[in-house]
Amino acid sequence: MAEPRFDELIHPSTRLSIVALLAAADWVDFGFVRDRLDLSDSALSKQFATLEEAGYVVTERLLVNRRRRVRVRLTDAGRRAFDGHVAALQQIVATADQTVSR
C-alpha cells in the first residue's frame, strides 16, 4: 500500500485518466490514449509535456513497420506519485465514510 500523497499535478480529470491508463500498462501508444480519451493530438501533447516536465512520463519515438509511433510510459516517479494519489483519494473517501457512520 502506497503512502497517501495528494498530487495536484495528476489530479485534474484528463491528466488522471491519462496517468491511470499508463499505470495499467508497461507502455501505451500515443494513438491509443488519444482515441480512448477522445482528445486532439495537440491537447494530448500538452498533457504529456506537462507530465514529462514533472518527470512522470517518458516518450519514445519509434519506427514500427515503417510507421512512426510514439510510445509513452510512466516513470518510477510517476508510478509512485500515482499510487500515492490513489491512496490519498481512498483515504479521503474512507475518512468521510467513517464520519457519516458515527
Next chain:
Amino acid sequence: MTQSIGANDARSALTTVEHSRQQVIDEIDMPRWYWLGLAAGWFGMGVISDFGPGWLALSVVPIFGAVHASVAHRVLSGRKRSSQLSVRAELAGTHIPALVIGFLVALIGVTIAVALLVNADGASHPATIAGAFAAVIVALGGPQLMAAVRRRAVRRAGP
C-alpha cells in the same frame, strides 16, 4: 493537502481511475488470427491424417507443434493483443500461457477421444470429423477463455 478536495470529488476521481484501468483490461486478449490459425491447423491435421500420405500424417503433428511454438511465444502472455500497448503483468496475471497450453492439451485429449468414438461408430474419416469438432471449440472457446481471464483481472484489480 489531502483534504483539499471533498469526498465526492475523491469518489469521482477514483471512478475515473477505475474506468481507465478497465480500458486497459479490455485489451487483455490474444490476436484473433491466433485462434483462427489454430483452428485451421487443427482441422488441417485431421484432413491430412485421413487423406494424406503416411509420412505426412506422421510428421504433421510435430511440424504443427513447432510452428505453434514459434508463433505462440509472442502472443501467449495475452498482454499484447495489438501493437498499441503492453498490459502490465500484474494486471493481466502470469497464468495466461499455462491456461492456454492447458486448454490445448485438454483439446488434444478431446480430439483423440472424438476420433476413436467416431471410428468405432464406423465413420470413414474419423480424424477429419474430430479435427473439425476441435477446430470449432478452438475458434469459439479461445476468445471465451480470454473473456474469462479479463473478468478475473477485473475482480483482482478490485474497486
